[in-house]
Amino acid sequence: MDASRTELADLALRTSLNRDVARQRTALISETLLSRSRSLRDPNFRAIHADDLALLFDSYDAAFLRGGCRRALGSLRLDFRISTRMTRAGGKTFRYSPRRGDPWFEIAVSAPLLFQTFRDVDRSVTVCGCECGHRLDALLRIFEHELIHLVELLAWNESECSESRFQGITSRLFGHAAHTHNLITQSERAAAQFGLRPGSRVRFQHEGTDYDGILNRVTKRATILVEHPRGERYSNGRRYIKFYVPLEQLILLDPVRR
CATH class of the missing domain: 2.30.30.30 (SH3 type barrels.)
Structure with missing residues (x-):
């Protein structure tokens, strides 16, 4: 494992934030996203673009991982996608390994689940064990979850959100109490x-x-x-x-x- 990936693993395993500190950082990320996004106009936004996920990545990497994820990626490609076909998973992180060339990564977030939620079904919504008051809350919790999948893939070449390492990282960094969501499905x-x-x-x-x-x-x-x-x-x-x-x-x- 090269030095940048060792550093990322160490950051992920050793960083533990007070819940109030984590909330302050995510609140600043929310404000930054709303002020800089060309798509998001309010917390219950009606449009979203892959560029918004790229902005979230840079913001979260800087605020929670001291830029360690970007350093571990180096020259490797990282793409972002808003999926219109994902109807069960709130987000997914992929590692692609072509026969020739370097591996590359992609983080996708489900548009159907985000836009079906906070719409016309009135009930409480939780993502990763955290209650969400609007779509922006849900988006951030989904992205936090997917970011740690990427961290694990870079640092350990494997990632499984049901395992204790993953859940320990998300709990210490973001205060997640679960690794699942109850966003509103089309069903x-x-x-x-x-x-x-x-x-x-x-x-x-x-x-x-x-x-x-x-x-x-x-x-x-x-x-x-x-x-x-x-x-x-x-x-x-x-x-x-x-x-x-x-x-x-x-x-x-x-x-x-x-």
Whole structure:
């Protein structure tokens, strides 16, 4: 392990911050992000860009790791992405190892989960065991979690948030009490706002024609199965074709009882 990665490992394992100090630093990061971002206008922002994650990385690295993460990266590439396809995980950190050339890293944050939360389902939200009052709180907790994945990948070449090393680092640095989130999923929103659950019979319109079908699953949109003789055969022996329909366009015909 080279000196910069040894230094990063030492920083991650030895740094322990008072909760008030950690809150002061994250409050300053929040203020900096809102003042410098071209997308975020308020704590319940309605748009976000990968550049916002890059700004968070530099701010967190400086405030909590004395720039150690950037030094450990050296010339290695680090990308940031706002994912429109991640519907369960709040964030993910990836290490790519091409056959030729150096490995590179990417931190992705879920747009669907952020924007489904603090919208039209009213309940308390926690991320990493910390209660969040708005989207910016949730974004910061997600990013803190993903930052430590990156730290572990750089310092130890592996990372697992269910392990004690990871949880110890996030607790000492950020005061995290858990490694999971309860952001509002599209499935929860479908049930709470529209009474829609897997198995519900629904009606929708596609290209001017009304269809009746069965709600199979909910991700960004609802997957509806409509019985059709030329459709794919399912385990019940019937054939169905799939439609992907926004929740707002569905009419509930036969609710599924809990």
